[in-house]
Amino acid sequence: MRVSTGVLDRPRSLAVSGGRKARRPVWPFGLVTAGFGVIAALSAVRVALPSWVRPAAHMVTCYGRLPGGLFAIVLLVVAHGLLRRRKAAYWVALVLAACGVLAAGRSLLALLLVIGGVALALRRTSFPAVPTPARVRGATVSGMTVLAVGGIYDGVFHGRLNLGSLIVLGVSVALAVLLAPAPSPKPGDDATRERVKDLVGHPSADTLAPFMLRRDKAYVFSRDGRAVLGYRVLFGVAVVGGDPVGSPGSFPDAVDQFVRLCERSGWRPAVLGMRDELAPLWHRHGLRTVGIGDEVIVDVDAFSLTGREMRNVRQAVQRTYNAGVTTTVVREDELAPELRAELAEVSAQWLNGSRERGFSMILDELLTGTHPDCVLVIAREGDHVVGFQRYAPAGPALSLDSMRRVRHGPNGLNERMIVDLVAYARVHNVRTVSLNFAAFRTLIDAGGERTRLGKLGYWAMHRLDPLIQVESLYRFNAKFRPGYLARGVAFPSWVTIPIVAAAMIGMEFTHIKKISPAGPRS
Structure with a gap:
């Protein structure tokens, strides 16, 4: 089932208004250039080539094998x-x-090079990434350093300079540096984050909007300043976490500005945690x-503990009552120093030395007061804290951020805290509570209807569950009979x-300095 609430619904028209045409492909130019590079490399190592490519091979290796091999590197760098x-x-x-002409x-060959050069000249606007x-x-x-070091090496060990090879080598190194993507931007400063915080508080805020406030994210605003995207860059991939935040009417322009920034910087744009209804913004x-x-x-x-299908949750909650567990719900800025220290100790014990991880569905700075509006539900057994959960506000919604408990605590603690948080939400006019992320839910639910590929995927996921906990987390979520909001990823092609997946996995599963330990969403 898919839940429909005021927090999640958006007019579909915003996804297609003010659109830009998709970029014209440039792969033919890269492919042809790479082809010349491969021919040069094969010719340099004396590989027999067909007669129809020998003119091109002779043209790029006529000055010798070494310059020809180095020139092949130049061509491959240019192709990339x-x-x-x-x-x-x-x-x-x-x-x-x-x-070449x-x-x-x-x-x-000259005629073909003229045609290719003219076609390339007409596509000048397709290459916007300026160093x-x-x-x-x-x-x-x-490049100059390579020339100097190479010249000294040739002079000392060979007694002469191979100037042609040195120039080609220096040019290839200079091009490799020049054509590398722009470095990762610095995260937003405090003033920028205050602007973002105002947009996160927009009445139409999505349930992932609060996670825009992570301190490791950089930002791109729409031209009218009414919408913003948060992103990080890794391996030359700029990954947006979630959807744009702010006024829905400005979402398309925020996406436009982000894509233009990626074009200028030489980054690949990608999105992690995108809602299906906003996919056309990226298409x-x-x-x-x-x-x-x-x-x-x-x-x-609509949430209730009554009915047979909620029996497991009722039993889990009852076990905590039998153990004498009590709960309280407070804002993070209301925590006394002593309680804050006790909660931090519970978190440290649960982590057992592991570090923070996460990007798109978790906040940072747990218990530091950086996010004072967050709500914590705290479970105690007698006078001692045995667990807590933190939720970030998103309009008329709360989104689970972190979940911590002592390892020897009574069973059912997490169920109890979620149930009591929902009760708190009902009293405080919160309409929606967002829990964990159920990865590959449809694959798990498919049962006997899985395809052969689906069966293989489920088998691998089931075997790896002790490590990745995808299926077990889904089973925990399903006990609450929730609704589901489809989330996806966007990528260039x-x-x-491989490179986009590496960047996303790297962001989700590597820790960031001075950020709190990850909750169950990671």
């Missing part, structure tokens, strides 16, 4: 730069095409989308899946 839409690669490719003379002055200086210094920029699971949603007004 063209695929990443780097302006510097565009100009280098044009110069190489012009030089002069070297090829009156031949079919910063600092990157140009770094490339220049790198119009050429990104593909695929579902990865569902956010677990509890409708506060199927070819980019």
Whole structure:
């Protein structure tokens, strides 16, 4: 079932208004350039080539095997730069095409190079990634350093300079530096985060909106300042966590500004935790989308412990009553120093030395007072804290952030805290409580209807569950008879899946300094 609440519903028209056309492909230019690079490399190592490619091989290796091999590296670096839409690669490719025409003379190869060069010249706007002055200086210094070190090496050990090879090597190193993606941006400063916090408080805020306030995120605003995206960059992939936040009418422009920033910086854009209904915002920029699971949603007004299907939750909650457990719900800024220290000790014991991890569905700075509006439900056994959960406010909703308990505490603590938090939410006019993320829920629910590929995927997930806890977390969630909100990822193309997946996994499963331990969402 999919829950429908005022917090989650959005007008679908916003997803297609003010759209931009998807970027025109540039892979033919990169493929042709890479082809010349491969030919040069094969020719340099004396591989026999078909007669129809020998003119190209001779053109790029006529100065010897070593310069030819180094020139092959240059061509491959330029090809990668063209695929990443780097302006510097565009100009280098044009110069190489012009030089190739002069070297090829009156031949079919020259004609083909002219056609390719003209086609490339007409596509100038398809290469918007311009290097910063600092990157140009770094490339220049790198190239000159290679020339100097190589010259000294040749002079000392060979007694002569192989100037052609040194120049090609220096150029290849300079190009590699010049065509690298822009470095990761610094996270938003305090003033920027205050602007973001105001947008997170928008009445239409999504249940993942509070996690925009992580201190490791950088931000891109719409031109009118009424919507914002939070992102991080890893391995040259700029990953947005969740959906835009703020006024829905400004979402398309916020996405436009983010994609333009990625184009200028040479980053691959990607999204983690996107709602299905906002997928068209990314489709119009050429990104593909695929579902990865569902956010677990509890409708506060409809939630009840009555009925046979809620028996397991009732029994778990009753066990905590039998053990004498009591709960209280407080805002984080209301915590006394002594209680804050006790909660921190419970968290440290639960983590047992592990570190913070997470990106798209968890906050940071647990118990530091950085997020004073967060709500904590605290469980005690007698005078001692035995567990707590933290929830972040998102409009008329609360989203689970962290879940902690002592390992020797009574069974049913987490169920008890969730049930009592829902009761608190009902009294305080909170309509929705967002719990954990159910990855691959449809695969688990499919049962006997799984395809062969689905059966293989489920078998692997089931076997790995002691490590990744995907299925066990889903079973825990399902006890509450929740609704589900589909979430997915967006990525540039199927070819980019390995690098995009590596970036997303790296963000979700690596710790960030000075951030609290991860909750169950990670």
